[in-house]
Amino acid sequence: MKAPRPVVFAYDISKNKTRKKVYKILKEWRLDGQKSVHECRLPTQSAEELFIQIGSTINKKTDSLIMTWIDPHRKVLARGLGKTDSMFQKALVYN
Numbered sequence: 001m002k003a004p005r006p007v008v009f010a011y012d013i014s015k016n017k018t019r020k021k022v023y024k025i026l027k028e029w030r031l032d033g034q035k036s037v038h039e040c041r042l043p044t045q046s047a048e049e050l051f052i053q054i055g056s057t058i059n060k061k062t063d064s065l066i067m068t069w070i071d072p073h074r075k076v077l078a079r080g081l082g083k084t085d086s087m088f089q090k091a092l093v094y095n
Contacts, residue, residue, distance in 0.1 A: 004041040006070040009054070013063045030052075030080050033092050039070075 012058055013019040013036070023036075029050065030038040042050065051067045058065055 002043045002045075004043050005042050005047075006072060007047045008066075008068050008070060009038045009040065009041055009051070010066045010068075011054070011058070011064060013058055015059070015062075018058060018063070022057055025050070025054055025057070 011019075011022060013022060019036075026033070026038045026040070029040045029042060031041055032039045040047070040050075047067065047069075051065070055065055
């Protein structure tokens with residue numbers, strides 16, 4: 001199995017029931033997050049399987065789901081209360 005990589009899942013889900021279901025799924029994998037944005041550290045295959053699992057849960061006509069890989073060698077920008085260090089501090093422990 002390949003080494004875990006930092007990845008972010010974000011979603012906009014219209015129905016509370018579906019949103020809670022997706023949150024429960026991601027809660028098991030996340031390092032940190034806020035409401036509908038979750039920082040995880042997963043091997044590529046696991047992240048893609050998780051994306052497919054969540055994607056089959058949402059309504060593709062009304063909801064959206066994004067998964068993006070984070071490059072630890074690139075700067076992370078944030079405004080307001082967002083923290084840019086939580087994912088990378090945890091990620092560096094595993095390197």
